[in-house]
Amino acid sequence: MTQFVDSLTNAQGTYVSVFLAVMRYAAPLLAVILLWRCCKPLLTFQREPEIWAWLCLSNGKKLPITHWENVIGRHKRCDIVIDFPTVSRNHGVLTRYDDGSWTITDTDSKDGIQVNGQRVQICALHPGDIISVGGVEMSLEPISKQQEKRLNQLRTKGSSGMESITNLLILSIFQALSCMGFLMGGNGKHVMSILAGYGGIMVAQWALLIFYLFLRRPAFEVETVAFFLCTMGMAAICTVKPGESVKQLAAMVLGIAVFLTVAWSMRDLERAKKMRYVAAVAGVGLLVITLLFGREYYGAKNWLVIGSLSIQPSELAKVCFVYMGASAMDRLMNKHNLIFFIAYTLIICGCLALMNDFGTALIFFCAFLMIAYLRSGSVGTIALAVTALGFAGVIALKLAPHALRRFSSWRHIWENPLTTGYQQTRALMCIASGGLFGLGIGQGWMKNVFAADSDVVFATLAEEWGLLMPILLVLAIVALALFAVRCAAISRSSFYTIGACTAGAILIVQTIFNVLGTLDVLPLTGVTFPFVSNGGSSMICAWGLLAFIKAADTRKSASFAVRAGKAGRDEIE
Amino acid sequence: MRLNRIASRSIAILLLVIILLGGMGFFLIEYFLNAGDWVMHEGSPHVYSGPNIGTGIVTDRDGILLLDMNGNRTYAVTQALRESTLHWLGDRYGYISAPALPSYAKEMAGYHSLTGLYSYSGAGQATLTLSARLQMVALEALGDYKGTVAVYNYKTGEILCAVSTPTYDPDNVPDIEGDTSGIYEGVYMNRFIQSVYIPGSIFKIVTTAAALEEIPDIQEQTFTCTGTYSYGTDAVTCERSHGTLDFKSAMAQSCNCAYAQIVDQLGAETLRQYVERYQVTQALSFDGITTAAGNFDVNDAAAVQVAWSGIGQHKDQINPCRFMTFMGTIANGGVGVEPYLVSKITCDGSVTYSAQAVRTEQIMPESVAQELQAMMRNNVLEKYGEENFPGLTVCAKSGTGQVGGDQKSNAMFAGFVDDEAYPLAFIVAVEDAGYGRHVCVPILSKVLAECKVLFDAA
Secondary structure (H helix, E strand, O other), rough: OOHHHHHHHHHHHHHHHHHHHHHHHHHHHHHHHHHHHHHHHHHHHOOOOOOOOOEEOOOOOOEEEEEEEEEEEEOOOOEEOOOOOOOOOOOEEEEOOOOOOOEEEOOOOOOEEEEEEEEEOEEEEEHHHHHHEEEEEEEEEEEHHHHHHHHHHHEEEEOOOHHHHHHHHHHHHHHHHHHHHHHHHHHHHHHHHHHHHHHHHHHHHHHHHHHOOOOOOOOOOOHHHHHHHHHHHHHHHHHOHHHHHHHHHHHHHHHHHHHHHHHHHHOHHHHHHHHHHHHHHHHHHHHHHHHHHEEEEEEEEEEEEEEEEEEEEEHHHHHHHHHHHHOOOOOOHHHHHHHHHHHHHHHHHHHHHHHHHHHHHHHEEEEEHHHHHOOOOOHHHHHHHHHHHHHHHHHHHHHHHHHHHHHHHOHHHHHOOOOHHHHHHHHHHHHHOOOOOOOOOOOOOOOOOOOOOOOOOOHHHHHHOOOHHHHHHHHHHHHHHHHHHHHHOOOOHHHHHHHHHHHHHHHHHHHHHHHHHHOOOOOOOOOOOOOOOOHHHHHHHHHHHHHHHHHHHOOOOOOOOOOOOOOOOOOOO | OOHHHHHHOOHHHHHHHHHHHHHHHHHHHHHHHHHHHHHHHHOOOOOOOOEEEOOEEEOOOOOOOEEOOOOEEEEOOOOOHHHHHHHHHOOOOOOOOOOOOHHHHHEEEEOOOOOOOOOOOOOOEEEEEHHHHHHHHHHHHOOOOEEEEEEEOOOOOOEEEEEEEEHHHHHHHOOOOOOOOOOOOOOOOOOOHOOOOOOOHHHHHHHHHHHHHHHOOOOOOEEEEEEEEEEEOEEEEOOOOEEEEHHHHHHHOOOOHHHHHHHHHHHHHHHHHHHHHHOOOOOOOOOOOOOOEOOOOOOOOOOOHHHHHHHOOOOOOOOHHHHHHHHHHHOOOOOOEEEEOOOEEOOOOEEEEEOOEEEEEEEOOOHHHHHHHHEEEEEHHHHHOOOOOOOOHHHHHHEEEEEOOOOOEEEEEEEEEEEOOEEEEEEEEEOOOOOHHHHHHHHHHHHHHHHHHHHOOO
8 A cells, every 4th residue: 555655646747758858849839830820910910901981172183181280381201292382281180089080280380271261370171171280172061971880890800709718728728837846846835835836827817808709899819918928927936926916916807907007008099198197197196105104125216115015106107208208299280289298297207307217217228219219300300309318317427336347248248247246146057057958846945046037037037937928928029019010000008009119118128128138139228028027016017018019009990098989989789 | 392292201110121031041150150159158047057058957978877967956866976076067156167167058058049948858978088986996095095097098099097185065065165174275176187286206207318318328327326316506416315316217216316417318308308398288179178277487597496397396397197198208209199978968869879998199309209118018027026016018107296395295106017018107196295205105006906997897
């Protein structure tokens, strides 16, 4: 009998080794299948321009109007080009509203706009109104309800409910196997934490999908990618600090709530317009509160401690900043808005300088550059560039005392492997030890290194799961950003384009600094890997940014952030 | 100016994507070029534990387990074996660094750029050239003395036995820091490779070889010893008068006065050149080990000091491992075979390293080597007692290195077995012991007898 028990116990050891050995190849394979299925529709969906109205010229020509905001002018990059000497380069803007109504606005043109013979600054348009742009007469002919319905039918669909369910099933299998791997190969002390962490993600992802199906918006690719990233973040936590799995799970749930709220607020442009003031105040408010009551860790005063809860408000401020940046110049290229945004940026920049938060300042700087680049027109370019310069100058000043040491060891980590180069030399050693397929779940050593679950999480995952896995995570982030770029081309409003592109840019920039910092391609800056790094504020921020990308998704039945129009758009046929 | 342009400007993200993917690509190139170095870098957590290698198992030449390096390092089962091999294997805490095994970390760990260090069947196995039995016999023979005994196969280069004392049991570490008796002095040092000794009369082998090459009629010369050979106010002395000696007897009797006369004939510069050519004081490198370098310095030396240098005193210092190799060179007819410790490494069922004998050039004419062999054989027959080495044609020279102070002399004994069946070269160095012959011969007698058993069994 004891022999039998012994043989079972011995066999268990064999099962564990066999399971872990098989998982080395099964995990990246499942991840590749999952990401392929999720990212392919995001990167290859057909982008047909939507036609919302026709502009009928007096010579009988009909110009299609393909956006909700259309700049009319002589310049060849205008949405509606009217090459006539009396038409200004940027003459006016034709704007569609959620209810299907249209307005025309004069953007300080030389010869002005007249509607039915009246010179107007801004004017609501009705069918049959004669519009004169610099003397060129035309009329607007919105598409009929019937046409709108037809248009809707032609739009490329997002993933169907079945596809989303299949993808999530693959992810769930991946999660279940990972969880088993940890229970078998990892330490037995943290069974509850591991189960709670993985189980929690599973419950959250299915709950969200069911909610989407209920809303009849079954496309779930972007969310599935995010949940996959979160799952690998959980893998790092389970090996480094299993006790924090529930905390991180809570942050993820909170992040999803922020995601839903932000995306919902963007569903209606008028609502978003009002929300932007809330975002602006919240962004600065968060930083000011941190400055007043914050606590300093590792040289940067960017932590707010409330009881046992410590948060990094600057992470949340990023979401507000993107919201501000995208909406501040919404609708009109207006000098007043531009000055407001620059002033806002300067305030944020000042707060970060006082906080000595180098990593976050860098991210804000990149976000600012991105927005500035997307927005910079004839008036703003110089002003924006000057602000950028000021921003860079402040960073440079702050960088000198605080981060100089990191720069000194950059590309020289092997010269001081036990001091300034410690984290990265261990990271490279462990990555090399893991090879492409890893040493097996729970078999890593990186957990002994500071910030193994955040700053150098790439190495922690590479060691146990193989180099392929974190590379897939990087590619997943890249896919999200590329999706934002693809959506930009057919976006209805610049608000969505700027929001999605800036959010995508922030995700990429954070990944650049985190991953390439770990690998000593760039200096180590302590920036987090979106969705993956352990840290509640960073997790919430990542989900918040994802909302901007989700809102730019105009595929049929894809995004709850896109309103099902009164004209019966998005009806389920 | 807005949407169209904004849409086209969104391409800016592609620049960031290119930076990210470019950086990753750059890293991947670095990875495939350098990951092998990263993983073997000092401190690599899956390969080393402290300064010593932390993966794989080590056995003696017959497969007897000496060390399992996984986890907290499991040493041999027998205490004497643990003690006698400690200096080659290293301790748990990094006090003793054993560079031979870490230098094969890559072969031991079985690193591959695709699979990393992963191995389903566990890490590698290193087979050393040492014999566990010989190590234990040598340790016992050395007793409480500090010093080293080593034997190697001068045909293949395998180090069969090399023990350094004092040593201790790594499974039962004594209070070394708190010890005041001095019994653990230099305990962390592998005396065979890391120390240098004043050679005393074993250095006369070098002088003899030089004389055989340089002085055509040396075998016909005779030397008179009155117990003192004067250089003005200074003198080279013997413990007693040896009378008139031929060259062969001068070596057998180890007559200092006769050797002073030989050194006079050679001259300082000639002698220095031979020391250099025979590489007696050079450091020796094998298996990631570099031995301590010896010393022979006759710069600005008075005639009497040059004479003492030719007798193995003055500033002379030799490393035991290097001198043993020199013995092998003589036994081999003037061509050296360098010693080595690691004979084979296997990992995951395949051989990742297999040692090859490294032969030197002819550094001594074969005729000279043969004459030396005969003279050293004569030493054993006349002085050391053939009965101490039954069945073995031992050729040797003893030495007594005078260290000065209250310490007794270092006893030295070096030589080889002139027999194709037992190609053994050896050195014995015992500190604070007295006369070389009296102390070393009994020790060597036991070790060589065990070596013979080893060869007879094979």
